[in-house]
Amino acid sequence: MSQSDILEGLAAILEEVAGVDPADVTVDKTFIDDLDVDSLSMVEVVVAAEEKFSVKIPDEDVKSLKTVGDAVSYIQRAGVAA
Amino acid sequence: MTETPRQVVVTGLGATTPLGGDVASTWEGLLTGRSGVRRLTEDWVEQLPVHIAAPVAVEPPLGRVEARTLDRVQQLALVAAREAWADAGTPEIDPERLAAVIGSGIGGVLTLLHQYDVLRERGPRRVSPHVVPMLMPNGPAATVGLAFTARAGVHAPVSACASGAEAIAYALDMIRTGRADVAIAGGSEAAIHPLPIAGFAQMQALSKRNDSPHTASRPFDKGRDGFILGEGAGVLVLEAAEHARARGATVYATLAGAGTSADAYHVAAPEPSGAGAARAIRAALRSGELTPADVIHINAHATSTPVGDVAEARALRAALGDAIDGVTVTSTKSMTGHLLGAAGAVEAVISVLALRERTVPATRNLDALDDEIDLDVVSIDNRSIPAGAALSNSFGFGGHDVCLAFTP
Numbered sequence: 001m002s003q004s005d006i007l008e009g010l011a012a013i014l015e016e017v018a019g020v021d022p023a024d025v026t027v028d029k030t031f032i033d034d035l036d037v038d039s040l041s042m043v044e045v046v047v048a049a050e051e052k053f054s055v056k057i058p059d060e061d062v063k064s065l066k067t068v069g070d071a072v073s074y075i076q077r078a079g080v081a082a
Numbered sequence: 083m084t085e086t087p088r089q090v091v092v093t094g095l096g097a098t099t100p101l102g103g104d105v106a107s108t109w110e111g112l113l114t115g116r117s118g119v120r121r122l123t124e125d126w127v128e129q130l131p132v133h134i135a136a137p138v139a140v141e142p143p144l145g146r147v148e149a150r151t152l153d154r155v156q157q158l159a160l161v162a163a164r165e166a167w168a169d170a171g172t173p174e175i176d177p178e179r180l181a182a183v184i185g186s187g188i189g190g191v192l193t194l195l196h197q198y199d200v201l202r203e204r205g206p207r208r209v210s211p212h213v214v215p216m217l218m219p220n221g222p223a224a225t226v227g228l229a230f231t232a233r234a235g236v237h238a239p240v241s242a243c244a245s246g247a248e249a250i251a252y253a254l255d256m257i258r259t260g261r262a263d264v265a266i267a268g269g270s271e272a273a274i275h276p277l278p279i280a281g282f283a284q285m286q287a288l289s290k291r292n293d294s295p296h297t298a299s300r301p302f303d304k305g306r307d308g309f310i311l312g313e314g315a316g317v318l319v320l321e322a323a324e325h326a327r328a329r330g331a332t333v334y335a336t337l338a339g340a341g342t343s344a345d346a347y348h349v350a351a352p353e354p355s356g357a358g359a360a361r362a363i364r365a366a367l368r369s370g371e372l373t374p375a376d377v378i379h380i381n382a383h384a385t386s387t388p389v390g391d392v393a394e395a396r397a398l399r400a401a402l403g404d405a406i407d408g409v410t411v412t413s414t415k416s417m418t419g420h421l422l423g424a425a426g427a428v429e430a431v432i433s434v435l436a437l438r439e440r441t442v443p444a445t446r447n448l449d450a451l452d453d454e455i456d457l458d459v460v461s462i463d464n465r466s467i468p469a470g471a472a473l474s475n476s477f478g479f480g481g482h483d484v485c486l487a488f489t490p
Contacts, residue, residue: 019147043211
């Protein structure tokens with residue numbers, strides 16, 4: 001799956017879960033400080049991303065996903081590995 | 083020499099009820115005698131012995147994203163609190179002097195039950211990370227405390243159907259003792275679901291007049307056969323009188339006093355003589371430095387159950403003596419149904435309006451007063467009342483008795 005497909009998918013999830021404007025979702029943004037996604041909503045984002053992209057994101061890996069770009073790269077790698 | 087406790091006044095009102103989405107439409111519904119009870123249309127209804135309830139008239143007007151992390155009981159509390167806060171003039175206040183006290187009888191039971199279904203059907207990974215803050219009984223208090231940055235304290239009295247009144251009593255105490263200057267206080271409930279309905283029905287607590295929703299809630303009437311499960315929220319802004327004066331706030335009424343007691347008799351049935359309730363009523367009068375002769379109006383708890391309404395009538399006579407004969411009594415549950423943990427708060431709002439408008443809404447469906455109810459219950463036409471004190475009673479499973487006393 002291409003980087004832009006993943007970015008678009010994440011933007012849709014963030015809009016659904018936290019009301020984030022898809023136009024604000026760019027690779028340099030941090031989930032917590034820039035997009036105002038709290039730690040509970042972040043869990044929802046992760047679970048929705050697992051379902052959407054058919055990947056596994058273990059809880060211990062979630063804290064390394066600071067920016068949207070971190071998540072895009074992670075999902076891309078996990079998708080290849082799967 | 084102890085300092086005189088601070089006087090506490092009501093400066094804001096908010097409500098969302100089966101009669102309307104705000105205070106004005108609820109009051110209008112009461113004056114015109116509308117019923118908030120209706121036949122439920124959900125597909126689970128037919129398996130139940132009870133097919134009627136009193137849902138809120140207006141779905142909570144919240145944004146999708148705001149609503150998805152709040153249980154319905156939190157949403158209703160937030161709606162009523164926003165109205166009350168705006169009504170109070172959106173006071174500027176030091177957050178450390180603002181308290182939020184919102185009770186609930188059951189808490190986020192709809193979330194609890196729904197998420198249990200999710201767990202069983204889709205597994206633990208699909209359970210919402212918001213489930214615990216949504217189902218906890220202090221959820222509505224936490225939601226309101228966060229929304230208005232209340233840092234003097236956020237509290238959530240839980241005493242079944244007395245929760246809303248107990249929250250107001252607790253907030254009164256906080257302000258009197260100087261722990262807060264302003265409190266957003268009330269109750270919220272949202273439990274219209276087959277499990278609570280089946281449970282209350284098994285207790286024989288609910289009316290089974292399925293074919294006549296509008297006449298099913300009949301407090302004090304000979305033909306009453308149980309209460310109607312309702313949902314909603316009521317909120318008051320309570321304020322130290324000197325604080326309200328200093329900012330030029332409009333004052334609805336004074337919360338003169340509150341009394342609480344317990345039956346310790348049975349987990350669900352009231353003590354038949356009403357002795358426990360009578361002690362709460364006397365305590366409210368003492369707390370407000372009132373005598374029975376000061377009381378002109380009572381908003382009764384009277385839920386329309388055969389046992390409860392009689393016990394309350396006995397309690398009122400025991401507490402007020404012959405003075406009860408001159409008191410205009412009503413049960414607005416004849417129109418709203420029984421809002422459980424929100425009931426005491428919504429009825430506090432109604433009592434304040436009755437004092438201010440000098441009008442008591444008539445009890446509906448009172449065709450024949452029960453012989454054991456020796457009270458002047460206003461029926462058919464609303465009644466004008468003179469200036470005086472109003473009491474609002476609330477009693478809850480667990481033997482909780484609460485009485486609030488308001489004066490102009």
